[in-house]
Amino acid sequence: MSASQKRPLSPADESSDEAEFSSSAPILDRSSTFVAHFHPLTSSTSTSTSSGQATTKQASLTSTVKACQSHPDFASADHRMVAWRRPSAQRTLGLGPATTSVAPKPVYAVGSDDDGEKYAGKRLERVLIDLDVEGVIVVARWYGGILLGPVRFTHIEMVARDAIRKWKSRQEGQAKRQKTASRETPSTGPSPEVVDEAQRAKLAKQLAERDNSIVILRGLLAEKTAKAQQESGEKSSQTSPTSTNPNASPPKKVDYSGMPLQRLRQLDKARDATIAFILKQIDLAEEEEHKRQVNTKTDTSEGEVDKS
Missing domain, CATH: 1.20.58 (Methane Monooxygenase Hydroxylase; Chain G, domain 1)
Structure with missing residues (x-):
């Protein structure tokens, strides 16, 4: 099966669970295709106690990561690189409320899986940290038969950033719609400024x-x-303005x-x-x-x- 046949017909199409993830625009380079999904860590399951009361339990990180990698859009991909970032149970040491009113900074746990594309996982971890988001980022690559060299890492980071920015933009849009719908109700939220x-x-x-x-x-x-x-x-008599001198x-x-x-x-x-x-x-x-x-x-x- 050729690389073009293996690719999803429309990686950026909306699906039934679009509210749970954001998909990047694809990058195509010499028959290879790169697409990213960003999944915020909001997945949960409902269970019932012996008394009949319903409770909500956060899905385990391992099951969430596996589910993200196994998304149907990526079923035929050659590589499904993934990284995740979530709050850790650990906390930084603070001076305590008696000496400071500043809360200790949160500590995050990060991890990744290269899935055969060496060093890609660590680069995705850095994207999550740079954009300061909690969730799972998956980048799928359909290999076209031509080695791309180091530029493949640039493509991987670009689609990852695109998926995360689209998710952030959607969150901002939802917040704006909620603000518009509640204009007649006194708001205690932040001002437009x-x-x-x-x-x-x-x-x-x-x-x-x-x-x-x-x-x-x-x-x-x-x-x-x-x-x-x-x-x-x-032999060039001038030094290129982009050279690393x-x-x-x-x-x-x-x-x-x-x-x-x-x-x-x-x-x-x-x-x-x-x-x-x-x-x-x-x-x-x-x-x-x-x-x-x-x-x-x-x-x-x-x-x-x-x-x-």
Whole structure:
């Protein structure tokens, strides 16, 4: 069965349990497909006591993770990488209420399973930590028969972030709808100013993360470009602006904390476009590298035939 036949027809389609998870848009790269699901840890089961009273019991983490990996959308995938993050029973040591009013920071338990894609699980753990969410993230890959190299980890992280952001956006949309429905009722919730400030803080943190991803991707592109020049015998008299020069000063960090919300939203869309462009350039560079390898093997074979 070909890779295209194995892929789900529409990974992002809504399903009966859509309220329980969020699905990313697929990333296709040289016949390989990557799709992510994010499942918040809200699954529970109802049981009855001897007195007939119904109680709700939280499903075990192991069963939840297995259920997420076994989702029908991923039944034909070659890899189903997974990571999870949940509050731990442990607590940080605090000074106590007598000396401070600040509550101790929560401690989280994280874990992962590479499912044959080495190091992918740890990268997914980092995504959960960076976006500060509790739940299970599963990334499925349908292998197309062509090795992608390090860029596959970028695809894995991108679809994971996309699924989590879509879930967050849906949560925000539900909160807005509830707020609209209760306008006539006196509300004790946060004011619009407080909500906007929270969104500003979230976008500022998110943009800083994307700036870091762009630096990493540009460095990867510079390495591939330099390798291509070296293999073709070209010598550049200039240093590429994206090259990883150990003596070069690090890129200046932008302070997003003081920017208005509308400007942060515009920058967020711009960063998305930049990342997509760099990924496309990396794909082109890897295609050229593959062509050079094929040509080198062909030249070597012809040379051996001439000698004989």
